Amino acid sequence: MPTSSFQALFIASFLVQAISSSLQGNISVCLLPPDEGPCKAIIPHYYYDRYTQTCQEFFYGGCDGNANRFSSLEDCEKFCWKIKKVPKSCRMNADEGTCRGYFKRYAFNMKTMKCEQFVYGGCYGNENNFRDEASCLDFCSPKRNSPSFCYSPKDEGSCSASVSRYYFNIESKTCEEFVYTGCGGNSNNFIKIEDCNSVCKKGMKKPRTRNPKGLRNRKQRMQS
Numbered sequence: 506m507p508t509s510s511f512q513a514l515f516i517a518s519f520l521v522q523a524i525s526s527s528l529q530g531n532i533s534v535c536l537l538p539p540d541e542g543p544c545k546a547i548i549p550h551y552y553y554d555r556y557t558q559t560c561q562e563f564f565y566g567g568c569d570g571n572a573n574r575f576s577s578l579e580d581c582e583k584f585c586w587k588i589k590k591v592p593k594s595c596r597m598n599a600d601e602g603t604c605r606g607y608f609k610r611y612a613f614n615m616k617t618m619k620c621e622q623f624v625y626g627g628c629y630g631n632e633n634n635f636r637d638e639a640s641c642l643d644f645c646s647p648k649r650n651s652p653s654f655c656y657s658p659k660d661e662g663s664c665s666a667s668v669s670r671y672y673f674n675i676e677s678k679t680c681e682e683f684v685y686t687g688c689g690g691n692s693n694n695f696i697k698i699e700d701c702n703s704v705c706k707k708g709m710k711k712p713r714t715r716n717p718k719g720l721r722n723r724k725q726r727m728q729s
Contacts, residue, residue: 533616534572535585539563542570551575553585555615556596559657560585582654582692589618589647590656594632599623602630611635613645620645654692655705659683662690671695673705680706 535553539561546567553573554561560581565574575581591613599612599621606627611620613633620641625634635641655673659681666687671680673693680701685694695701 532585532587535588536615537571537573539573540570542566542568544568551578551581553581553588555588556593558588558590558596579692582652582657586652586654586692588615591615591645591647595645597631597633599633600630602626602628604628611638611641613641618647652692652704657691657693659693660690662686662688664688671698671701673701678706 536555537552539552539554541564544566546565548565548567549562550565551560551562552575553559560575560578562578575584595613596615597612599614601624604626606625608625608627609622610625612623612635613619614621620635620638622638633645635644656675659672659674661683662685664687666685668685668687669682670685671682672695673679674681680695680698682698693705695704
């Protein structure tokens with residue numbers, strides 16, 4: 506192959522990587538669908554799945570595609586953990602349905618993290634469909650502040666060492682000890698239990714809500 510062709514290929518590859526790196530500075534790339542590209546290579550990569558809210562493996566073809574593509578599970582989890590957890594129905598795109606009515610409704614937008622108005626036709630569609638903005642926000646607004654990797658299952662890794670580590674157990678909502686084999690695994694892996702508690706457990710606590718002033722006064726009158 507002529508030298509000029511090598512140079513052109515190198516420049517094109519550099520530009521694709523530069524554009525991809527630039528796009529990955531924007532967390533909204535985590536909401537893009539997986540795109541293996543038009544080439545035929547079989548390269549294991551990871552993408553953030555907005556519907557399961559976890560990082561999943563897919564095979565990249567080697568060219569083009571989009572920026573929701575990471576070379577390791579750890580890179581994907583570290584970059585996309587800021588995507589807030591929301592109920593499954595709120596992750597769907599707004600769907601006007603197949604009928605021809607005209608009803609103003611609200612749907613939660615994962616990219617803006619806001620409830621936005623759309624026109625519903627009156628039948629079918631999906632569950633991301635609310636009569637008013639307040640109902641949409643009450644149901645869909647993220648209520649947990651923990652990184653998404655705190656919800657990853659315990660993963661001992663793939664090597665043969667025996668290292669004491671801690672992970673956040675989503676079922677018990679506590680940090681628990683496990684044996685890490687030294688390589689692989691996921692980001693739900695802490696050297697100290699204090700770090701695990703600080704990152705994952707504190708984020709699970711719901712903020713205290715104050716009693717409305719009228720309710721507090723009414724309770725005081727009932728007690729007197």
